[in-house]
Amino acid sequence: MDTNLNEQLAAWIATGGNRLGQIQIEQSDEATFALTHVDDIDQPRDSLILLSDLAAMRAWTRSNEAGDLRPLKTSPDLRPGWLVLAGDIVALREALECLYPGMVAAYFRHLAGRAAPVSLRETLERQTGMYRFARSISDAGAESLVEQVCQNQRCLKRVLWTLTAADAWSCFSKQKTSSETPEGEMPLLCLEPCFLIVAGARLTAKREHEATEKATS
Numbered sequence: 001m002d003t004n005l006n007e008q009l010a011a012w013i014a015t016g017g018n019r020l021g022q023i024q025i026e027q028s029d030e031a032t033f034a035l036t037h038v039d040d041i042d043q044p045r046d047s048l049i050l051l052s053d054l055a056a057m058r059a060w061t062r063s064n065e066a067g068d069l070r071p072l073k074t075s076p077d078l079r080p081g082w083l084v085l086a087g088d089i090v091a092l093r094e095a096l097e098c099l100y101p102g103m104v105a106a107y108f109r110h111l112a113g114r115a116a117p118v119s120l121r122e123t124l125e126r127q128t129g130m131y132r133f134a135r136s137i138s139d140a141g142a143e144s145l146v147e148q149v150c151q152n153q154r155c156l157k158r159v160l161w162t163l164t165a166a167d168a169w170s171c172f173s174k175q176k177t178s179s180e181t182p183e184g185e186m187p188l189l190c191l192e193p194c195f196l197i198v199a200g201a202r203l204t205a206k207r208e209h210e211a212t213e214k215a216t217s
């Protein structure tokens with residue numbers, strides 16, 4: 001675990017940081033920090049299920065309330081009803097890493113100006129094997145795909161990457177592509193397209209190719 005990141009996290013907490021996506025962080029009598037779902041802030045702590053280790057946290061976050069698998073840890077359907085107690089900043093960081101992998105590091109890299117988002121075109125250029133075909137997706141197809149996959153109802157991350165280094169998305173609100181958040185909230189930052197976008201780009205490119213072939217035959 002990166003000591004510097006733990007120190008940065010501690011400083012963020014000390015200045016009022018208390019929220020990350022659907023997680024609320026409070027000072028606790030039982031331990032140093034208590035983490036709950038934001039919907040459970042007013043619930044008595046003893047009515048919540050204690051997730052006592054990382055395995056329990058992983059198991060809890062694997063599916064939503066309907067029992068469906070959550071392929072994205074940052075989808076907005078984290079089940080409420082749980083409590084995590086962290087005895088120190090290291091345990092807090094481990095819990096946050098388990099619930100939202102990579103998000104604390106991404107935030108502090110961004111704050112330090114060291115987070116360079118990778119554009120969709122750049123990501124697709126790197127693809128090999130069966131995903132190479134994804135490179136041929138049209139700009140319009142890419143915009144439509146990204147709008148559908150990354151919308152807030154599906155993912156809470158802020159989209160900081162664009163189609164090319166020079167473009168901006170027109171499909172999103174200003175908020176969705178900004179790292180600005182209300183005071184005390186750490187944004188969940190998306191610095192490059194995830195596997196859902198790459199897989200979706202391949203499918204879209206294939207459909208576009210088939211449509212062109214049909215139209216010219």
Ligand code: SF4
Binds near residue numbers: 072074155156157
């Ligand atoms: S690309 Fe980023 S914002 Fe879009 S769904 Fe994947 S993780 Fe979320």
